[in-house]
Amino acid sequence: MSNQSILRITRELSEIQRGPDLSLAVACRDIDVRHVRALIIGPPDTPYEFGFFEFAVKFTREYPTKAPGVTAITTNGGRTRFNPNIYAAGRVCLSILGTWRGERGEEWSSAQGLESILISIQSLMSSNPYENEPGFEDAKSDYDKRNQALYVDKIRHETLRVSIIERLEDYLCIDRGRVSGVTVYNAEEDYQSNAADAPFEPFKDLCKRRFLWYYSSYMASVEKELQKHKDGDRFEKMPFEGPGNTMEGTFQYSSLKERLEVIHDQLNKEAAGWAAEGILAVRKEAGIASNLQRQFEQIVENYKTNDAVTLDLELVDKNPFVWRLMLFGRPMTNLDGGVFGVLINLSPRFPDVLPRVKFETPIFHHRVSPAGVLCYDASRKDDMKSHIEAIIEAIEEESPAYDPRTLVNLEAARLFWGTADEKKMYNRRLRRSVQDSMDSI
Amino acid sequence: MKVTVKEWNAVAAWRWDMPDDDVCGICRNPYDSTCSKCKYPGDDCPLLLGECNHSFHMVLHCIFSWLRQESAQEKCPMCRQPFKSKNQEAAATGDSQT
Numbered sequence: 001m002s003n004q005s006i007l008r009i010t011r012e013l014s015e016i017q018r019g020p021d022l023s024l025a026v027a028c029r030d031i032d033v034r035h036v037r038a039l040i041i042g043p044p045d046t047p048y049e050f051g052f053f054e055f056a057v058k059f060t061r062e063y064p065t066k067a068p069g070v071t072a073i074t075t076n077g078g079r080t081r082f083n084p085n086i087y088a089a090g091r092v093c094l095s096i097l098g099t100w101r102g103e104r105g106e107e108w109s110s111a112q113g114l115e116s117i118l119i120s121i122q123s124l125m126s127s128n129p130y131e132n133e134p135g136f137e138d139a140k141s142d143y144d145k146r147n148q149a150l151y152v153d154k155i156r157h158e159t160l161r162v163s164i165i166e167r168l169e170d171y172l173c174i175d176r177g178r179v180s181g182v183t184v185y186n187a188e189e190d191y192q193s194n195a196a197d198a199p200f201e202p203f204k205d206l207c208k209r210r211f212l213w214y215y216s217s218y219m220a221s222v223e224k225e226l227q228k229h230k231d232g233d234r235f236e237k238m239p240f241e242g243p244g245n246t247m248e249g250t251f252q253y254s255s256l257k258e259r260l261e262v263i264h265d266q267l268n269k270e271a272a273g274w275a276a277e278g279i280l281a282v283r284k285e286a287g288i289a290s291n292l293q294r295q296f297e298q299i300v301e302n303y304k305t306n307d308a309v310t311l312d313l314e315l316v317d318k319n320p321f322v323w324r325l326m327l328f329g330r331p332m333t334n335l336d337g338g339v340f341g342v343l344i345n346l347s348p349r350f351p352d353v354l355p356r357v358k359f360e361t362p363i364f365h366h367r368v369s370p371a372g373v374l375c376y377d378a379s380r381k382d383d384m385k386s387h388i389e390a391i392i393e394a395i396e397e398e399s400p401a402y403d404p405r406t407l408v409n410l411e412a413a414r415l416f417w418g419t420a421d422e423k424k425m426y427n428r429r430l431r432r433s434v435q436d437s438m439d440s441i
Numbered sequence: 442m443k444v445t446v447k448e449w450n451a452v453a454a455w456r457w458d459m460p461d462d463d464v465c466g467i468c469r470n471p472y473d474s475t476c477s478k479c480k481y482p483g484d485d486c487p488l489l490l491g492e493c494n495h496s497f498h499m500v501l502h503c504i505f506s507w508l509r510q511e512s513a514q515e516k517c518p519m520c521r522q523p524f525k526s527k528n529q530e531a532a533a534t535g536d537s538q539t
């Protein structure tokens with residue numbers, strides 16, 4: 001029998017998945033919509049910035065009359081309390097969940113839902129989480145001010161170390177020295193992840209792609225903190241932290257920096273490795289190979305008759321898993337006269353694993369990271385035409401809305417959304433990269 | 442020419458007198474559809490309009506199952522004002538246009 005709660009959960013899941021919010025993701029196994037995994041990306045300008053925080057959400061049959069249960073998973077194996085309200089043991093204290101005595105009107109109601117819960121949790125991840133602790137809301141003594149800064153400092157470190165670096169290291173099977181064993185080839189891991197008893201890891205590809213977007217942000221943050229904290233300095237204990245529910249450790253920014261670089265390197269190797277896997281798939285006449293070949297041919301055919309966009313699309317070495325897009329800047333725009341090569345690496349696991357898109361021609365653009373990674377979001381993930389369209393739109397968009405989660409080039413973004421003079425400077429530098437792109441041809 | 446109508450069938454459509462894109466805040470289904478437990482929209486799954494102007498599917502499933510619990514304190518799930526039916530009669534029978 002269909003159940004009221006299942007219908008509503010399914011509806012909510014698809015709404016969040018289709019929604020434009022880049023900082024929330026949800027997933028569940030097909031057989032079990034009551035056990036949902038949610039990923040919250042730490043808000044910009046907070047110590048949680050671009051961290052990956054995962055939660056398990058369990059809905060009962062009484063949902064939405066009763067609130068679901070929410071457990072934090074990103075807790076460093078139960079050792080780290082990331083927020084006064086997010087405990088090391090996973091408990092999330094939130095009045096709408098009924099896990100915290102709330103003011104009147106803050107309790108759960110059946111008009112609340114998954115998205116409002118996730119947004120509430122996200123709002124706990126603030127720029128000054130110290131004041132989240134009950135009794136510390138108005139703590140403004142010098143002692144508290146010092147603590148507030150020290151609290152932010154250690155959260156920033158652990159966000160990078162636990163929520164980003166260790167997560168990615170696990171995904172990529174990078175040995176941390178803790179675990180003995182050899183680095184396992186990725187295909188094996190991918191194979192295993194299809195087994196029924198494999199741990200449910202729905203956000204692997206998402207986190208990998210986001211890591212590439214935000215890599216320069218992570219590095220900038222590490223560089224800045226390196227000046228402030230000597231390696232080996234101990235974290236300060238907060239007055240509200242107790243045994244078994246605390247955030248302990250030492251600053252290790254030099255090692256974090258190296259580990260970020262290793263991850264970045266591995267991710268690039270992974271995408272490059274798809275080319276060889278792809279050739280194998282072509283030889284074995286795998287469905288995905290002919291699928292991509294067909295999509296490629298259809299897109300090429302389609303753009304032949306489309307005068308609005310000038311582009312050139314080809315397969316590198318006739319491999320349907322490596323596409324090269326030549327983008328010609330639209331006349332009368334900042335990109336006028338530019339010619340940009342964009343390399344698109346496709347995984348044999350497409351569309352579960354989405355393409356990695358990289359500008360080979362340097363361009364100064366707020367959507368393109370210093371390493372050339374383009375930040376874009378295709379509306380239909382399994383349709384390469386939608387990807388190509390989204391790529392073009394991301395690069396051509398004239399007056400984008402300010403969304404700090406899409407800013408993958410900090411310098412370009414600062415100028416683009418800066419003063420009038422800075423905006424002029426942005427345009428000048430973009431134009432210069434367009435000029436240079438012509439010369440490099 | 443003279444036409445004699447021998448037989449005619451009237452076809453009518455109905456909808457709740459509600460904004461088009463609005464959904465019930467509890468089951469998140471459109472008002473014109475039913476709540477997730479009912480089969481037929483309309484009088485079998487009527488709406489209940491509160492004094493706070495928030496409406497929900499009524500019968501047993503959406504607003505009633507909420508109000509039945511103690512923790513609800515008889516408040517509207519949307520605005521948390523005490524939930525009072527605005528017009529019992531209108532909700533049960535009227536409000537639908539033919």
